[in-house]
Amino acid sequence: MLKTIIDNIYAFFSDIWQGIIRFDLWRTFAWDEVQQRYRRSIIGIAWIVLSYGIFVAGVAVFFTPLSGHDPRYFVAYVAIGYAAYIFLVGNIVDGCSVFTSSQIWIKSVNIPYSVYVYQSIFRSIVILLMHMVVCFLIIAFTVSGIGINAFQSLVALMVFIFNAISIQYFLGLLSARMPDISHLVTSFSRLLIFVTPIIWVREGLTGSRAFIADFNPLTHYIEIFRAPLLGQEPRLTSWVVVLVLTAVSWILAVIASVLMRRKLPFWI
């Protein structure tokens, strides 16, 4: 019994590693997928940048007066926060279908399952980087006093990716067995945009809204990425919450794969 568990844990980490070294495979798959979405359009994947620019401009016009903040600060705040939000929530939602949407491949070639996870994450990274093009343009014009501390955001991004691996693996296995998980996650993800400080600012709030924001893990994930790019120092609490949740997500992924990994091809 114990030996089976240890074997399964070993198999999981070996899958994670064997997938990483197939870099060329998932990078190519992901890039194909991104381009596929914009096939036959004239400006192609430049749409990702353009549509994000349009979104940020719209928010800037409508919400800046409501927010009561300095417009220059608020536009950068929304642009960076929403880009991080799309990446984080996108990884949760994509995670639910990471294996089911690749069932054709899973049932025809014997390659590590983590390849599909990396493929999905790489696709989100491409989109995040294109959104960041818009963000950096805005930062260049609005944020002053941005310094070496901005590199903290790069560390935050690495932590995001590290989390995305375990979360997608975990949710992918879980919703291969129970398709309802995927619908449940989608339902909640619609609500998240309202309870996460993206088009509203948490600082200076008291009462239930501040409590909800602090209770919501996404607040902390976004904080460690956004604050340094705005020339601020993220709260230590945020880093602590993120690191604890990262550990939890990896433990969940290990447990799920011990219980379910070998059954995956039979479930999808």
Place this chain on the structure above:
Amino acid sequence: MENSYLRVDSVSITYPLFNRARSTLAVASTMEDGPEPMAADAQLVRDRKGRICAIRALSDISFAIEGGERVAILGRNGSGKTTLLQVLAGIYPPQTGTVTAKGTATSIVNINLGMRGEATGHRNITLRGLASGRSRPEIEAKRDEIAAFSGLGEFLHLPVETYSAGMRMRLNFAIATAFDPDILILDEWLSAGDAEFQKLAGKRMARFVSSAGILVLASHSRRLLEQNCERAIWLDQGRILADGPIMDVMKEYDSMGSLPRKAAR
């Protein structure tokens, strides 16, 4: 390469159904002239309420294939041929028993699987090559050979979704065999090719097996199996009924395959 092998030791595979089937399915009525009903009760796993909850696709399968052997898998529809190939290819981990393989395996279990319909033929050569663990330079070195063998010419610049079944099969076969796998696992669709292609494919398989590779081929085409294999494994209801020289197994299959199931036991 020289001593590749495949060893299968008391492997069983059961497909769980979950909520897919909730029929209480009483005794299936057998029509006088109709064919024998497909899954016999022995293969259906029922829960306490008598509902079907799983299908036992393979039961207690054991055999060994040594390097240089060409093995045919035969049996009726639903006898477990494709499942067995997927187990041999390492796609399904067996729930009980073990499969040990030495050598790199390439499988084409279903013609539509493992191809991206919206990508061009050339792009699919790259993707399939990467998926079977080859580097880009290795793929580029083989590209012309694959293109020539597939005989698709300019069609390789078009999306695979515009191909006919036969064309897909040609491309799939060309890619799968190009990278000199030690173990080649092919499902029945090979019979979708025309006579000229089957001859080409046969030649290629023969050359491949002469270098001590293993070929496992499932098909309903008697001619295809007899031309390319020397040993046959006959599957019925997920069990091995016979395993031996192809001519002997074929004779047995022909004489008993048409008889009612119970007599075949």
